[in-house]
Every structure is written in C-alpha cells, then in structure tokens.
Amino acid sequence: MIRVNHTDITEEQVLMEMQYFPAATQRQAMLDAAQSLVIGELLRQRAAALSLPLSLDETSCKEDYLEQLIEREVIIPQASDEECLQYFHQNPQRFKTSPLIEANHILITAATDDAKARVEAKLLAEQIIEQLKQQADFASLAQQFSACPSKTTGGNLGQLSRGQTVPEFERQLLSATTGLQPYPIESRYGFHVVDIKNKIDGLPLPIEAVKAKISQYLNEKVRQKAIAQYIQTLIDAATIDGYDFDTNRQSLL
Incomplete structure (x- = not known):
C-alpha cells in the first residue's frame, strides 16, 4: 500500500499501471508504475487545492492536470539569441547539410535472431572482401x-544521404x-x-537557417527541467509512505 498525503494507492492500481511501463525486470516495471501513480496523485491533489477547472475523479491522469498547473505555477524562461548562438558554435557538427555518399555494396542476409546464420554471413562477407582485395570484379560478386x-x-546504391537507409548502416x-x-x-539485414x-x-549551415530549430530545442530542454523541478517541490512538500523516490532513478516526467 502506498499513501500520498491522505490518499491510498493500492497494489491493484500499481499492477494495472505496469502495462504502460515495460522494463527489464518486473520490479523495475512496478517501481516505474508506482512512481507514475504517485506523481499523478500529487498533481491531482495540487489541482484540487487550486480549484482548477478539471475533472478530479480517480480516472483522470497526470497529463490532465499538468498543463494547467504549469501555466499557473511554473515560470519557464525562453532561450535568448546569445544562448542560441553559443549552442550553434559549440555544436558545429549538428548544423551541416547532409553528406552525399556513392557506394557499391553486397548484402549477405541473415536474420538477427539466427546466431548461426549471422556467423556464416559474416564469414562469407569477409571472404568476399579478400577476393576484392585480390582485384576480383565487384559487379560479378554482387550478382553472385x-x-x-x-x-x-553491380551493387551500386547510387547517392545516399541521411535518412535513406537504416540508422546502424548509415552511422x-x-x-x-x-x-x-x-x-x-x-x-539488421545481415552483413x-x-x-x-x-x-x-x-x-556548414548559417545560423539564420537553424536558429528557430535551436531555439525550439533549448526551450524544450528548459521546459522539461522546470517541470521536473516543479514535481520535485510537490514531492518534497508531501507525506509519502510506501514509496521512496531514491530507489527509482527514472525521470520524473
């Protein structure tokens, strides 16, 4: 049993909430579900204390209260031009046009869940590379x-830019x-x-081309931090029995 101030959260509620929190272990899923319910109850209680025009029954979730509570009680600063410019200069690799790559390839397929096939595919790919080092014809090997x-x-992929192939291959x-x-x-397809x-x-892209995107990114980071700090103030002011936030390091959002 978990108690948030004078309101109980039952084991049944936690077990039902677990379906929304897949995790490596059942314990972690239970901790995450319990944390979500505790935070939701804290937000519900704060919304009730402020008489916000929201449904305050048990079926409401934390998102029902969060936006109005933020508008009422959380000051979220906006990124300045100077902060955007500083981020731009500190992260030049993020603000470039997409590179272009022209490549030929040979795909040896193997399912990700077939360990034997993966080993055999890698071995065959290595043998093909050795043949190519000995001046074997790439197009013929691709066809074979x-x-x-x-x-x-001939295995030609044409010109590739970002987003045109799977992430692990692209990287x-x-x-x-x-x-x-x-x-x-x-x-994921093989080797x-x-x-x-x-x-x-x-x-490199000019600052004018990416300033709006940088501002949006920085503002969202500040917003997430401000909301987490707000939730932490509610936690600090509450009496919570049966759950310890120190045992679960998941984000408060």
Whole structure:
C-alpha cells in the first residue's frame, strides 16, 4: 500500500499501471508504475487545492492536470539569441547539410535472431572482401552473392544521404573513408561488403537557417527541467509512505 498525503494507492492500481511501463525486470516495471501513480496523485491533489477547472475523479491522469498547473505555477524562461548562438558554435557538427555518399555494396542476409546464420554471413562477407582485395570484379560478386536488388546494377546504391537507409548502416557509412571497407558492415539485414566510390561531406549551415530549430530545442530542454523541478517541490512538500523516490532513478516526467 502506498499513501500520498491522505490518499491510498493500492497494489491493484500499481499492477494495472505496469502495462504502460515495460522494463527489464518486473520490479523495475512496478517501481516505474508506482512512481507514475504517485506523481499523478500529487498533481491531482495540487489541482484540487487550486480549484482548477478539471475533472478530479480517480480516472483522470497526470497529463490532465499538468498543463494547467504549469501555466499557473511554473515560470519557464525562453532561450535568448546569445544562448542560441553559443549552442550553434559549440555544436558545429549538428548544423551541416547532409553528406552525399556513392557506394557499391553486397548484402549477405541473415536474420538477427539466427546466431548461426549471422556467423556464416559474416564469414562469407569477409571472404568476399579478400577476393576484392585480390582485384576480383565487384559487379560479378554482387550478382553472385548479394541479396539486394542493387546486384543488377553491380551493387551500386547510387547517392545516399541521411535518412535513406537504416540508422546502424548509415552511422558506419558516414564515418567511413572512401574505398573498399576492410571489414563487413553489420546491420539488421545481415552483413554488407561496401566500396565507397565517392564521399562529399556536409557543408556548414548559417545560423539564420537553424536558429528557430535551436531555439525550439533549448526551450524544450528548459521546459522539461522546470517541470521536473516543479514535481520535485510537490514531492518534497508531501507525506509519502510506501514509496521512496531514491530507489527509482527514472525521470520524473
């Protein structure tokens, strides 16, 4: 049993709430669910104390109260031009046009849940790389081994930019240098033999092109921090039995 001031939160409520909090262990899911219910009850009680025009029955959730409580009691500063400019200069790699990569590849497929197939696919990819190092014809090997439709064009993927392939493959492409990659690149689909023919790095964007996005990002960070601090003040002022926030390090939001 958890008690928030003079209101009880039952074990049944916690068990029902757990469905919204998948976690590695049942204990963690229970802790997360209990925390959500405690915070929701604190917000409900504060909304009632302020006589906010909201439904205050037990079926209401914390989001029903949070926005009006924020508007009434939380001061959220906005990012200044100077702060936006500082963030821009501190993170130049984030504000570039998308790079362009022209590459050929051979895909050796293997399901992510088939360990044996993954090992065999990686081994085959490594053998293909060794053949290519000995001047084997890439197009012929692509036609013979690749499971990608690009095998009909010699494995050519055309020009790739951000967002055109799966993230784990994209990350490795963007960080790679031109030429035949010495090791297979792994993705959810299997292993890729990759020869980068050309790579054009992204160009820096002017502050005017990204200032609105930076401001939105910084304002959201400040907003989340202010809300977390507000919730913490409600926790500090409450009498809570049966739940200890120190045992659960999940975000208060």
